[in-house]
Amino acid sequence: MNFTMEEAIELLERTPKTLESFLVGLSDNWLQCNEGEGSWNVFEVIDHLIEGEKHNWIPRLAMILQEGESKPFPVFDRFSHLNQYSESSIEEKLHEFKTRRTQNISKLKKLIASDTQLEITGFHPSFGVVKIRELLSTWVVHDLTHIAQIVRVMAKRYKEDVGPWTEYLGILKN
Numbered sequence: 001m002n003f004t005m006e007e008a009i010e011l012l013e014r015t016p017k018t019l020e021s022f023l024v025g026l027s028d029n030w031l032q033c034n035e036g037e038g039s040w041n042v043f044e045v046i047d048h049l050i051e052g053e054k055h056n057w058i059p060r061l062a063m064i065l066q067e068g069e070s071k072p073f074p075v076f077d078r079f080s081h082l083n084q085y086s087e088s089s090i091e092e093k094l095h096e097f098k099t100r101r102t103q104n105i106s107k108l109k110k111l112i113a114s115d116t117q118l119e120i121t122g123f124h125p126s127f128g129v130v131k132i133r134e135l136l137s138t139w140v141v142h143d144l145t146h147i148a149q150i151v152r153v154m155a156k157r158y159k160e161d162v163g164p165w166t167e168y169l170g171i172l173k174n
Helices: 005-023 028-032 042-055 056-065 091-113 114-121 132-156 164-168
Strands: 121-124 126-132
Touching: 005 042, 005 056, 005 091, 005 132, 028 042, 042 056, 042 091, 042 132, 056 091, 056 121, 056 132, 121 132, 126 132
Parallel strands: none
Antiparallel strands: 121 126
16 A cells, blocks of 8 residues: 555645646636537536535545545535636636645645544445555545546547657556
8 A cells, every 4th residue: 555644635635736737727628628529627526526525525534534435425416617607817716726625735734633543444335445554645646636637638639630749648548
């Protein structure tokens, strides 16, 4: 097992800064491109990350600590952000994400005082018994997944334009 709280927090703290550095100041053509029907653009990915900060990671952690396996935690609607309309700029969305993430990391540090707590189990509505360690590892990998998604979607915007170099650009092949 590779998980440590310190390393998880290192990455979780950097995600808002990484996204801000990469996305602020880009044209809407970069921010609104997607991979076709049913895929998300940058705005939608950031909205999804915000929803996770509100309704997924810390609420589920708190529920595991309070309820253990006695009660499944609520289903997280991974698509709820698509039903909301927002005229917020990318800067405003990233600021909200950064603020919520900072608050959640602070809560995480207060809720988990020792490594022994990482083995406490809760009940996921689809997966069954899960450990806090698994939930927190998933939070980290979830961030990395969506960073990769943003980069992939933006790269594919130029897929036709790179011509024969597509052969050497692995990001354009999937």
